[in-house]
Amino acid sequence: MTSADAAPQQSIGDTVEGAVDAVFDPIATLLSDVVFAKVPVFGTEFPWIVAWLIGAGVVFTLYLGFLQFRQPLTAVRIARRGLGGRAPGEVTHFQALTAAVSGTVGLGNIAGVAIAVTIGGPGATFWMILAGLLMMAVKFAECTLGVKYREIDAQGRVSGGPMKYLAKGLAELGMAPLGKALAGLTALFVLIFAIAGGNMFQANQTLEQLRTVTGGESGPLGGGLGSFAFGVVLAVLVGVVVIGGIASITKVTSKLVPAMALIYVAGCLVVIGVNVSLLPDAIAQIVDGAFSPTGVAGGALGAMIVGFQRAAFSNEAGIGSSPIALATVKTDYPASAGLVAMLAPFIDTVLICTMTAVTIVIASPQSWLAAREAAAGGAELPGGVSLTSDAFATVMPWFPYILTVAVVLFALSTVITWCYYGLKGWTHLFGAGRRSERAYLTVYCGALVVGSVLTLGSVLNMADALVFAAALFNIIGLYLLAPIVKKELARFLAHLRGEDRRSDEAEELVG
Numbered sequence: 001m002t003s004a005d006a007a008p009q010q011s012i013g014d015t016v017e018g019a020v021d022a023v024f025d026p027i028a029t030l031l032s033d034v035v036f037a038k039v040p041v042f043g044t045e046f047p048w049i050v051a052w053l054i055g056a057g058v059v060f061t062l063y064l065g066f067l068q069f070r071q072p073l074t075a076v077r078i079a080r081r082g083l084g085g086r087a088p089g090e091v092t093h094f095q096a097l098t099a100a101v102s103g104t105v106g107l108g109n110i111a112g113v114a115i116a117v118t119i120g121g122p123g124a125t126f127w128m129i130l131a132g133l134l135m136m137a138v139k140f141a142e143c144t145l146g147v148k149y150r151e152i153d154a155q156g157r158v159s160g161g162p163m164k165y166l167a168k169g170l171a172e173l174g175m176a177p178l179g180k181a182l183a184g185l186t187a188l189f190v191l192i193f194a195i196a197g198g199n200m201f202q203a204n205q206t207l208e209q210l211r212t213v214t215g216g217e218s219g220p221l222g223g224g225l226g227s228f229a230f231g232v233v234l235a236v237l238v239g240v241v242v243i244g245g246i247a248s249i250t251k252v253t254s255k256l257v258p259a260m261a262l263i264y265v266a267g268c269l270v271v272i273g274v275n276v277s278l279l280p281d282a283i284a285q286i287v288d289g290a291f292s293p294t295g296v297a298g299g300a301l302g303a304m305i306v307g308f309q310r311a312a313f314s315n316e317a318g319i320g321s322s323p324i325a326l327a328t329v330k331t332d333y334p335a336s337a338g339l340v341a342m343l344a345p346f347i348d349t350v351l352i353c354t355m356t357a358v359t360i361v362i363a364s365p366q367s368w369l370a371a372r373e374a375a376a377g378g379a380e381l382p383g384g385v386s387l388t389s390d391a392f393a394t395v396m397p398w399f400p401y402i403l404t405v406a407v408v409l410f411a412l413s414t415v416i417t418w419c420y421y422g423l424k425g426w427t428h429l430f431g432a433g434r435r436s437e438r439a440y441l442t443v444y445c446g447a448l449v450v451g452s453v454l455t456l457g458s459v460l461n462m463a464d465a466l467v468f469a470a471a472l473f474n475i476i477g478l479y480l481l482a483p484i485v486k487k488e489l490a491r492f493l494a495h496l497r498g499e500d501r502r503s504d505e506a507e508e509l510v511g
Contacts, residue, residue: 031465039271044129046305049468055310056218056475057134063482064489068136069340074135075339079098082330089330090158093340095250098257099325100341103198103421104316104348104414105257111205113312113356114387118371120306123284124287125357127307132349132466134340134344135317141478141485144338145169146323147331148488154434159246160327162320162470163428164187166477166511173480182473185430189470195444196463199415200451201457203234206411207452209385213404224453234415235445242419243441246328249420253413260409261352267392267402274395275362278281312390314353315345319467320474324421335492356368376392419444 040279061068082093091099103233116124142162149168150160161185170179207230211221220226239251272279289303315323320339329337360368367390385407392399419441426440 007285010503016446027110028462028465031469035469037466041305047309049471050305050309050312051481052133052475053138053318053471054131054308056138056478057131057136059484060137061134064140064486066135067140068133068346071339072342074345074348078336079270079340081342082338083333087330088152089285090155090156091330093329093331093337095254095338096326096337097343098253099246099250099417100322100330100344101347101419102253102257102416103321103325104314104344105261105352105410105413108310108314109348109352109410109466110356111312111385111390111402113353114360114368114385116306116310116361116369117357118387119304119375121289121372122361123291123303123309123355124307125288125354125361126290127304127338128305128311128353128357129350131311132315132353134346135311135345136313136348138317138337138475138478139315139341140338140347140489141482142318142320143323143326143341144488145481146327146485147329147334147337150327150350150486151206158328159424159432160428161190161324161424162474162477163190163424163427164327165323165481166474169481169484170477175480176261182477184429186195186470186473187424187425189466190321190424191422191429193463193467194418194449194468197467198418198422198450199238200272201463202411202415203231203448203451204454205385206408207231208236209404209407212389214399227453228449231449234385234412234452235448237412238415238419238448239441239445241416242423246420249416250328252416254412256409260406260413261347263402263409264406266354266401267406267482268359270399271359271363271392271395272440274347278320279358279363282358285361286357290382292450298365304318310353311349313468315348318471318475318478320470321418321467324424325417333488333495335485335493338489339492346507354370360391361389364393385421402508415448 035049036047038047039051040046077093079097081345105384113128116128120127142165145165146160146162149165151164152158163186166186167176167183169174206223207227210230211217211219211226214221216222221230241248256476290307322344326337327342329340331337335451339431365387368387372389384404389400389403392403422444423437423440430436
């Protein structure tokens with residue numbers, strides 16, 4: 001093909017995307033180099049931000065006395081039935097939990113896990129599960145503080161999250177300037193990620209999966225018009241849901257999250273069931289690979305790093321996003337929201353990510369085996385979604401359509417919830433009010449259309465770096481406010497033992 005023949009292929013979209021990437025690429029590169037910088041550990045390299053997140057999981061697990069292993073049934077009972085009464089807040093514990101889960105369960109659970117078991121080998125799954133369990137304690141701490149320091153306006157609308165507890169909590173400790181600065185930075189980072197990563201990336205990747213199963217580039221979604229139409233439809237759907245606030249969002253997520261989890265897990269179980277005779281071997285690969293050099297990322301330590309990284313990036317514990325949703329729960333006891341919040345990393349990482357990993361390992365599609373060889377040679381890996389899709393296809397050729405449904409539901413729930421998170425960051429920075437909120441929704445829904453038409457890789461890379469930079473500031477605040485978390489836990493456990501009001505109801509919950 002001559003250069004003259006190729007020239008018309010350069011569309012306006014390509015030109016705009018190239019110009020935007022040219023501007024943001026240096027910024028994204030600098031931020032990524034700092035936030036995702038690696039430090040040498042026993043002959044391999046460990047991203048410091050992952051060590052920071054997992055370290056917090058270890059610290060809070062010990063500080064709270066292995067709470068996630070002592071009170072899981074209590075958390076489940078509260079999620080199912082709440083605490084009753086007329087406590088302040090907007091939504092039930094279950095609705096708040098589904099909103100938080102919808103913000104974390106996304107394409108990372110499908111694509112990211114596939115890459116993890118490709119680079120780190122099956123053993124990465126073991127460390128991913130361990131990290132998910134540890135991060136439950138971090139989620140408890142941040143969501144307890146989210147309720148403790150939330151604000152409720154005259155209309156009963158709740159505002160919470162790291163923007164509130166960093167500012168108010170640290171002010172109580174005599175560190176008001178530090179708290180105000182950390183809160184402002186966190187709000188900014190959450191806002192940027194909400195617009196770029198929470199919606200543009202999800203829209204783009206969902207369109208890609210739908211395009212794959214509808215005829216590719218020659219199908220209805222193959223051209224620019226089809227992409228634009230998809231973005232407009234998605235923007236309208238999201239706008240209709242989020243305009244009603246957290247109550248409207250949780251009405252959708254309380255139905256969407258269980259449905260998408262059931263569809264996806266059922267699909268995984270079908271693949272595992274067809275290959276059930278290989279299940280013991282798959283489990284053996286996961287356990288053995290966790291402690292022996294079967295991966296290509298530096299042996300057993302490499303498998304651990306990859307597993308920890310996938311878990312940290314998947315469940316978002318420590319970043320401060322989930323407390324924004326959990327702060328809206330109806331309760332007089334902040335620790336009750338924290339206990340329910342602990343279930344989110346379990347659902348996201350221990351359950352759904354593990355199901356993805358086991359499905360790929362037990363099915364062992366040829367594309368995955370080839371990708372592992374390619375990774376060993378330093379070659380670029382194919383998309384993670386395609387590896388998971390191929391694992392589904394080993395059962396029946398049409399099974400990837402089930403995956404497509406799951407991808408769409410995962411992405412839609414993430415877009416809806418991150419719209420709310422971004423709104424709280426926006427109002428913290430620019431003020432609340434109908435005009436301000438409408439301006440934000442216009443920007444957010446417009447970004448959905450842009451994300452469907454353009455990739456804007458540098459913008460997404462910058463957003464990824466910033467949202468994990470938020471974890472640095474958030475976890476500093478969690479450490480400083482840890483005694484308050486422990487005090488709230490003791491108060492709520494006393495209530496559950498009947499040493500506080502509503503003792504009959506408390507005994508029923510723990511009985």
